[in-house]
Amino acid sequence: MSVPGRGGLLLVPNALDLGTEPVDIQQVLPLGVLQCAARMEHWLAEDARSTRAFLKRVHAVVPLQRPLQAIDIRELPRPPKGGGAGHAAPGDPLWRELLAPALAGKDVGLISEAGLPAVADPGAAAVAAAHALGIVVVPLPGASSLLLALAASGLNGQSFAFVGYLPQDAIQRSARLKELQALSRRTAQTQLLIETPYRNATLLKALLEQLAEETRLSVSCGLSLPSGWTRTDRIAEWRRRPTQMPERVPAVFAFLAD
């Protein structure tokens, strides 16, 4: 899975627990990934501090090849408010600097706060830049909470879309939900959404209010944690028997309209 001597951008999956209620990392990541992480000297990350925390967890299973202080961790440029990838296009000279070790024949690890990098996070710009610079990109196998939630939902896994966050404004959110439900009904496409954990209860409330009675809704909470759970039911049943959302636990929402 590595590219010895050539230098590549290795996409390193992280655990899904975000450090809360942390599980033994070998329970959730393949040994091959831990070995690879333990030997890499260069990293690109959303956050250097949490990457050091990740490397400490790796070290407990596979000792790091050099001391943590000697490992080079560079932070990705922050995306502008409101998202968008326009802040640092693949041709931006910044990327040549951030990816310099890979251009010099060394592996660089790209890591996210949870799950796969470059999925629902700012890492995709780094991957696009690597392709533009002719750097080999190697995704290491690991879980994405989005697809674990989809699998656990029992909803249509042959056609699905991840639509990110809903608008926070109630009127816009309601309009967007109606639109997604109509799309789901027309195309039998499962719709996947996320929210920041402290707003999960608000999102669930909106889903229960706005979606149709027969629409099936699945919520996966705390994926890979011992306390994790998935519930799939029609909206009518959710309304009859609501579930309390925990406040600090990441969740993924999926729905399919019949």
Add this chain to the structure above:
Amino acid sequence: MSVPGRGGLLLVPNALDLGTEPVDIQQVLPLGVLQCAARMEHWLAEDARSTRAFLKRVHAVVPLQRPLQAIDIRELPRPPKGGGAGHAAPGDPLWRELLAPALAGKDVGLISEAGLPAVADPGAAAVAAAHALGIVVVPLPGASSLLLALAASGLNGQSFAFVGYLPQDAIQRSARLKELQALSRRTAQTQLLIETPYRNATLLKALLEQLAEETRLSVSCGLSLPSGWTRTDRIAEWRRRPTQMPERVPAVFAFLAD
């Protein structure tokens, strides 16, 4: 990650290599998953033979708790020609029989030919049935080739759709591609597609002919294999410098229209 004493449907990720050029399974699956697989006595699978092959690979790392011949592997009902989930609805008595061990308090493992069960495979019907029967569903962490390909593409990972297979008829395929490209352009949504390996070259040819010059196309071939690769380029560049698709290696295709 398990549900001791209660009985659940555990979604067990498989390797991505489909047995061709098989890699050491601990390089690609977490130890926690292998330990869980090694102790389970009941399985639901697309194919019993390949499930036994999987269990042999597990056994080489974590010895199975009982002999392979004593492990109960039940095959999922075959979906009808043309797909659709209508063949065995969640309420079908067949599921009560197939999931009987879980109803009796034992764990049942659901496994796919590659990657996550219930994603782009017939397993979702079993998961829906488990929810309908009140059986706890637990997805174990593992890779999906779809999301590894998305991560490796560098295309938009904040909004994406998996659209499955394109129609085989050339006219219908062309119309569908035009529709997906227009959707991608309008909504900045990455479109993910798959094809059976022996038709990958035909699909690539169609994509190069039908998509617009500036559309970015990414192909990931042989994910998690030492020989695997990902290429992302604009269609114009793919046309100038085509890549030969290997014949028997699974691939994932992703595109994003600007």
